[in-house]
Amino acid sequence: MPRLIKESKREGRVLIPTASMSDIATLLIIFFVLTTVFRKEVGLKVILPQAANTERILKSRDLANIYIDKEGRISVDDKLVDPDRIRTIFRAKYSENTALIVQIKADEQAPYGPVDKVIVALREGMRDAPQIRIVFATLPKR
Amino acid sequence: MMRLRRPMAMQEAEIPTASMADISFLLIVFFMATAVFARDKGMKLAVPPKTEETKVVKLSGKKLMKISINDQGQVFVGDQPVEVSQIPDLVRQHLAETPDAVILIRTHERAPYGRMIQVFDEVRKVPEATRVALKSIRAES
Structure with a gap:
């Protein structure tokens, strides 16, 4: 057994075929290009509150x-809207x-009023849904 | 005309492809380095839709645990002013007595949203607290 191994080692040089390497790399690029989703929304400038129960949202x-900013302005798809519009949009x-x-x-400094109006508008707008899934965006607490 | 054809036939044109892989990998590295992953984080909540058929269930007494936040951002459980850090213990206590109680977070319209999130976060620290309701207190003008 030791003989056999030694012989085969000596005999041929080991070559890794690199001809298809570029194809693999290109396929990888194509995959990443296709799966990338660009975020077009700019939103409003907000400082999110911190919470210990922050979870990652996978979907x-x-x-x-x-978006709701410090002044209580509401933005959906980069347009300032009032709560009544949210009903139809959603x-x-x-x-x-x-x-x-x-x-x-x-924003953590935003008044709660607009937030509540948004929730009520969502509940009225998405009336066909069995439940309305809401996420309060927060930062993990340090 | 014949002369022109000759040098063409003589040597084959080749495009060197050996470095193609390197170019591609450099591109991948560039995209990976510049990619910003949008990690969405937050607290999940499911609320029922509001329709004509939505039943209004009246709860009273021990079945309802009221946590209120006034326009100054002060927190009350029932009528008692409390510190935010006391909330998990109070909720746990209340649920031990009445397991099917609903925790109602009433927030004044002018109270800062961050305060309500703080309270909500504290309530969430109690795993038994699954029935949470959110409500707002209208500002009297």
């Missing part, structure tokens, strides 16, 4: 954001995607 494709969004998750990104 980010189903997320729709609502009724349309829900009919497009029934797995919709609404993420509320509100």
Whole structure:
């Protein structure tokens, strides 16, 4: 047995075929290009509150954001809206995607009033949903 | 015309492809280095839709644990002012007595949102607290 191994080692030089390497790399690039989702939304400038129970939200494709800033302004898809509009916007969004998750990104200094109005509008707008999934965007507490 | 053809036939044109893999990998490295992962983080909550058929369930007494936040951001459990850090113990205590109680967080319209998240976060620290309701207190003008 030791003989055999030695012989085969000496005989041929080991070559790794590198001809297909570029194909592999290109395929990888194509994969990453196709799976990349660009975020177009700019949103409002908010400082998120911190919470110990912060979880990671995995289904980010189903997320729709609502921004609420310090002054209580509400923004959806980069448009300033009032709570009444949210009802119709999210009724349309829900009919497009029934797995919709609404993420509320509100400033920690924002008054609670607009936040509550948004929740009530969502409950009225997405009335066909068995339940409305909401995420309060927070930062993990350090 | 014949002359022109000759040098063409003589040598084959080759494009060197040996460095192709290196170029591709450099591109991958560039994209990986510049990629910003949008990690969405937050606290999940499911609320029922509001329709005509939505039943209004009236709860009273021990079945309802009221946590209120006033416009100054002060927190009350029932009528008693409390510190935010006391909330988990109070909730645990209440649920030990009445296991099916609903925890209602009433927040004043002008109270800062961060305060409500703080309270909500404290309530969430109690795993038994699964029935939580959110409500707002209208500002009297």
